[in-house]
Amino acid sequence: MSADFLFGIEVIINGLMAGVLYALVALGFVxxxxxxxxxxxxxxxxxxFAALTLVxxxxxxxxxxxxxxxxxxxxxxxxxxxxxxFVGIILTMVVMVALAWAVQVVIFKHLxxxxxxxxxxATIGLAYFLEGMGDLMWGSEIKKLDVGIPQGGSFWIxxxxxxxxxxxxxxxxIDRLDMVAAGVALILVLALVAFSQYxxxxxxxxxxxxxHQAALSVGISLNFIWVLVWSLxxxxxxxxxxxxxxxxxxxxxxxxIALKALPVLMLGGFTSIPGAIVGGLIIGVGxxxxxxxxxxxxxxxxxxxxxxxxxxxxxxxxxQGMFGEKIIERV
Amino acid sequence: MxxxxxxxxxxxxxxxxxxxxxxxDRFRYYAVIAVAFLIIPFVINDYWANAVFVPFLIxxxxxxxxxxxxxxxxxxxxxxxxxxxxxAYACYKLMTAFPDVNIMIHVLISGGITAAVVxxxxxxxxxxxxxxxxxxxLAAQFFLIWLFNKVSWFYNYSASGQINAPDRFVAxxxxxxxxxxxxxxxxxxxxxxVGCAWLARNLTRGSVGRKWMAIRDMDIxxxxxxxxxxxxxxxxxxxxxxxxxxxxxxxxxxxxxSAEAGDSFGITKSFLxxxxxxxxxxxxxxxxxxxxxxxxxxxxxxxxxxxxxxxxDTALAAHLEFVIVGGLIVFFLxxEPHGLARLWLLTKEKxxxxxxxx
Numbered sequence: 195m196s197a198d199f200l201f202g203i204e205v206i207i208n209g210l211m212a213g214v215l216y217a218l219v220a221l222g223f224v225x226x227x228x229x230x231x232x233x234x235x236x237x238x239x240x241x242x243f244a245a246l247t248l249v250x251x252x253x254x255x256x257x258x259x260x261x262x263x264x265x266x267x268x269x270x271x272x273x274x275x276x277x278x279x280f281v282g283i284i285l286t287m288v289v290m291v292a293l294a295w296a297v298q299v300v301i302f303k304h305l306x307x308x309x310x311x312x313x314x315x316a317t318i319g320l321a322y323f324l325e326g327m328g329d330l331m332w333g334s335e336i337k338k339l340d341v342g343i344p345q346g347g348s349f350w351i352x353x354x355x356x357x358x359x360x361x362x363x364x365x366x367x368i369d370r371l372d373m374v375a376a377g378v379a380l381i382l383v384l385a386l387v388a389f390s391q392y393x394x395x396x397x398x399x400x401x402x403x404x405x406h407q408a409a410l411s412v413g414i415s416l417n418f419i420w421v422l423v424w425s426l427x428x429x430x431x432x433x434x435x436x437x438x439x440x441x442x443x444x445x446x447x448x449x450x451i452a453l454k455a456l457p458v459l460m461l462g463g464f465t466s467i468p469g470a471i472v473g474g475l476i477i478g479v480g481x482x483x484x485x486x487x488x489x490x491x492x493x494x495x496x497x498x499x500x501x502x503x504x505x506x507x508x509x510x511x512x513x514q515g516m517f518g519e520k521i522i523e524r525v
Numbered sequence: 526m527x528x529x530x531x532x533x534x535x536x537x538x539x540x541x542x543x544x545x546x547x548x549x550d551r552f553r554y555y556a557v558i559a560v561a562f563l564i565i566p567f568v569i570n571d572y573w574a575n576a577v578f579v580p581f582l583i584x585x586x587x588x589x590x591x592x593x594x595x596x597x598x599x600x601x602x603x604x605x606x607x608x609x610x611x612x613a614y615a616c617y618k619l620m621t622a623f624p625d626v627n628i629m630i631h632v633l634i635s636g637g638i639t640a641a642v643v644x645x646x647x648x649x650x651x652x653x654x655x656x657x658x659x660x661x662x663l664a665a666q667f668f669l670i671w672l673f674n675k676v677s678w679f680y681n682y683s684a685s686g687q688i689n690a691p692d693r694f695v696a697x698x699x700x701x702x703x704x705x706x707x708x709x710x711x712x713x714x715x716x717x718x719v720g721c722a723w724l725a726r727n728l729t730r731g732s733v734g735r736k737w738m739a740i741r742d743m744d745i746x747x748x749x750x751x752x753x754x755x756x757x758x759x760x761x762x763x764x765x766x767x768x769x770x771x772x773x774x775x776x777x778x779x780x781x782x783s784a785e786a787g788d789s790f791g792i793t794k795s796f797l798x799x800x801x802x803x804x805x806x807x808x809x810x811x812x813x814x815x816x817x818x819x820x821x822x823x824x825x826x827x828x829x830x831x832x833x834x835x836x837x838d839t840a841l842a843a844h845l846e847f848v849i850v851g852g853l854i855v856f857f858l859x860x861e862p863h864g865l866a867r868l869w870l871l872t873k874e875k876x877x878x879x880x881x882x883x
Contacts, residue, residue, distance in 0.1 A: 233656045261845075264837045304859045311601055312858055314656050315803055318796065319854025326847025334840060453792070456660045493675035502664030506649055509661065513653045523745055 204367060205486045206479055211372035213478020214379045215437060219455035220462065220470035221383070222430040227464050228403040229423040232302065233314045236321035238452020240290075240428060243328040245435030245444045247289050249339050250332040252282040257331045279341040283432070290428030291421075298421045325449060334446065339439035344370040375437045382433060383471065386426070395422060457505035463518025472516065477501045528877035544726060561715055566708040574707035575780075581821045582714040583776045588801040588813035589725045590768030595799070596808035597729055598761035599741030600650050604643075604662035605769055606794035607669035610786045612639045612773025614679050617688040620701075620778065621681055628693040628700060632717065632774045639770025640763040642669075647762030651755060654744070666792055673786035689783040701778045710779050717775060721768055726810050728764065737761050738808070800850065804857050806866025815865040823850070 219237060226234045234240075250257065254273040262270060277285070301320065305313055390396035401409040402419045410416055438448055458477050462469025481500045489496045514520055533548045535541045545551040569578065587609060594600050602608075615635035620628065646665040650658050673679050680688050692702035699705050700713045728734055736757045739747035748754050777784045784790070797820060805816020824846055831842040861867050 260838065260841050264835070264841055301855055301859070308858075308862070310655060311599075311659075312862060314601070314659070315799070316855050316858045318799070319803075319851045319858065321851070322796075322847050322854065323851025326844045326849075326851060329844040330841070330848060334844065453663065456663065460657060460660055495671060495675065499664060499667035499671050502660070502667055506661045506664045509653050509657060510649050513657065 202483075202486065205482050207368060208372070209479035209482030210475055211369065211376055211478070212482065213475040214372070214376040215434070215441075215474075216451070216454055216458045216478055217471045217474025218375070218379050218382070218430065218434040218437065219451050220458040220474055221386070221467065222427040222434065223455060223459050224464065224467055224470045225386075225430065226423055226427045229399055230302070230402075230420050231310060231313070232317060233310065233464070234427065235314060235317040235452065236324055237427065237431060238455065239321040239324045239328070239449040240293075240431035241435035241438065241451065242444070242446070242448040243293075243324050243435075244286055244290055244428065244432040245339060245439035245448060246328045246332045246337070248282050248286045248341075248432070248436065249337045249439070249444050251285050252277050252279065253337075255332055260333060261330055283341070283436070286432055287429060290432055291425045294424030294428050295421050297424055298417065302420065303417070321449070321452075325446075329446075336443045336445040337439075339436065339444050341436060341440060343374050343437075343440050369441075371437070371441055375441075378433060378437065379471075382430065383467065386467065395419075399423060454501060457501035460505040460515055461508055463515030465519050466515075466517035469515060469517035477504065480504055528873065530877075544730070558719070562712075566712055569707050569711055571707045574711050576825055577821060579710050579714055579780050581818055582711070582718045583772050583780055584798065584801060584817040584821060585718055585814050586721050586772035586775070587769050587798045588805065588817045589721055589810060590765045590772065591798050592802045592805075592808065592810070592813045593725060593729065593737070593768065594761050594765035596802055596806075596812070597734060597741060598737040598758065598765075599744075600647070600758065600761065601656065601659040601799075602662045602765070603659050603792070603795045603799065604646065604665035604669075605798045606790040606792055607666035608639055608643050608766055608769045609773030609776060609794060610669055610673055610790035611642050612636060612770030613777035613784055613790065614673050614688065614786070615639060615770065616774035616778050617690070618679065618681075620691055620693060624691070624693075627695060628778065629695060629713075629716075632771055632778070635774040636767040636770040639773065640766040643766025643769070644759050644763045647759055647766075650758050650762065663792075666795055670786045670790065685785075687783050687785045688777065690778045690781075693778075701782070703782060705779070713779060714775055717771055721771065722810055722814075725768065729810065733757075733760060741808075800854060802864075803854055804864050806864030807862070809863070809866035811869065812864050812866030815869065819865065820850075 219241060222237045222240070223234055226232055226237070249255075254275040254277065256262070256270045256273060259271045262268060297320065301316060302313070305316055390400055398409070398414045399419055399422065401412070401414055402416060406416065409419075434451070435444075435448065438451060442448075454477075455474075458470060458473040460473075461476060462471070462473025481497045481504075484500045485494070485496050509515070528547055528549055530547060535546070540546075543551075545554055565578070587605060591602060591605050594602050612635045615638040616631055619626070619631040619634055623631070643665075646662065649661050653661060674686065677683075677686075680686055683689075690701045692699055692704070694700065695709075695713060698709050700709050729737070736747070736752045737760075739750070739752050740754060740757050740761075744754055747757075773790070777789070781789060801816035801820045802813060803816070804819050805814070806812025827842055827846050827849070828839070831837045831845065832839055857864055
């Protein structure tokens with residue numbers, strides 16, 4: 195087999211791995227959108243916030259230390275202890291649940307029955323708020339997140355695939371972190387499906403997603419379900435934050451992955467969990483392949499916009515996305 | 526007390542449908558215009574021009590443009606930064622290709638070019654709606670910025686990839702380039718702002734504006750009563766693009782002087798202008814001004830108080846600004862979805878009755 199062809203396959207495999215990470219973020223969007231009709235722009239920032247909080251807790255940072263130092267003229271920065279990754283993740287989850295509760299009580303309780311676009315803009319406001327809050331609490335420098343996930347290329351795969359090509363082919367390079375991420379994403383999706391199919395709360399959640407008023411009339415508490423859904427989205431954000439944070443460091447650009455998840459959603463449909471996964475894979479493979487095949491001809495760095503253009507062209511032909519419910523409008 | 530309508534008789538339809546039907550309102554408006562044209566240019570200095578007045582005026586144009594699209598026609602756009610870049614690069618190419626033509630004409634033509642580009646990106650709006658469309662406009666944002674960064678024809682093959690505004694004169698007075706006087710920058714922006722606001726106000730209260738609002742309130746219903754969605758939506762995109770293009774051209778040529786697509790017209794600019802119209806008031810020309818003033822003044826104020834007054838770190842002040850802006854967006858959406866413009870209207874209603882509320 196020619197080396198170019200094998201490189202092409204490697205690009206596709208890496209695209210699939212990247213797609214899994216996009217799908218992880220997109221999942222959080224779908225969960226909230228299905229249950230409450232809110233298009234949560236803040237999902238990416240939630241991932242950033244979760245990752246920042248996790249690092250902060252593990253390192254034993256004092257929250258708001260810069261602010262405290264500026265106001266009181268003190269010099270606090272660390273508590274001086276280190277928390278292990280598992281406890282750190284649990285504590286971060288507690289913070290995310292508290293955040294979900296606060297978001298529901300402070301913001302969206304007051305915006306029930308508003309137009310979707312108003313809710314969307316409220317989540318943009320929330321995104322800004324959280325971004326500033328995360329930086330205020332934990333500082334804005336780039337942080338390293340190490341929760342014990344193996345990193346770097348897998349030598350085993352490289353060695354065992356090197357025979358496929360000629361002398362200039364050294365085997366497929368696949369990051370172990372990406373493989374772990376793919377595995378985690380798979381487990382996460384299975385767990386979410388099991389949760390929504392086989393538990394009482396999951397059934398209630400699906401009922402709310404189906405029809406708010408009918409759910410309310412059979413005694414399901416909308417407030418509780420919405421807090422639950424925001425907590426779940428916070429959990430997904432935490433997982434995505436850990437994966438992306440381990441991959442490229444915890445920094446501001448992490449919140450931009452939300453923007454990458456948007457075309458994934460448009461492609462897959464806003465209301466479909468399988469759609470988020472398939473959309474993520476298509477976008478991941480598509481942008482890597484486009485950059486590999488067409489990118490050199492038109493100057494490279496096409497990954498910035500290719501996903502959007504793909505989604506845009508796709509939407510013109512199928513406005514509700516691949517797996518979305520048909521949009522029916524009545525006057 | 527202030528808003529006396531007694532004695533203010535309307536004797537023709539023209540009187541009845543004028544923009545400011547109350548005499549006091551009208552005179553106050555003339556007074557503001559007079560102060561803006563006759564007093565401020567003589568007292569303005571470099572700091573006030575660069576930190577407050579010029580950005581305020583330019584953002585006001587952009588906010589009017591976005592307000593036409595989002596506030597009046599209901600099509601949310603997150604591509605404002607990219608469209609402003611389009612105006613800026615169009616203006617740059619025109620300024621360098623035709624150095625003898627007056628810059629005011631260049632700015633207007635850049636508006637026209639941007640209008641064409643925005644209309645192109647508005648085409649999907651006929652098929653997709655709501656946030657699908659909002660996300661689709663992100664495609665425009667990222668694609669345009671990438672285009673201006675990668676295709677060197679747009680920046681005349683300069684090594685730095687930047688565009689720099691050459692010196693240009695209007696009636697013998699320098700308006701672009703590093704040696705421009707503060708008052709000249711201010712005045713050229715003011716002229717465009719007054720022109721744009723006048724145009725926008727009259728468009729939005731005419732039949733075009735009513736069609737936009739019908740589409741915004743419910744597009745299917747509007748279609749049934751005979752509003753053509755194709756021409757209405759695309760005209761909103763085109764006119765919005767015209768204003769945004771003008772503001773982009775001025776932002777580059779008059780305010781920045783040199784620009785680089787990714788830095789000056791990134792996604793944050795799109796959100797900034799969107800926040801201006803949310804805080805100022807969706808569907809209101811006055812709201813565009815109020816929002817632009819608010820978003821320009823807030824960082825200046827925070828910087829002066831926190832960094833200058835309390836001696837805090839600039840980064841800390843910037844983070845706090847994020848928190849405050851985000852909080853305010855949510856606050857306004859909850860308490861007053863129509864923004865500052867609505868508050869202003871309520872104040873006026875109160876003042877009409879004051880001091881005898883019954």
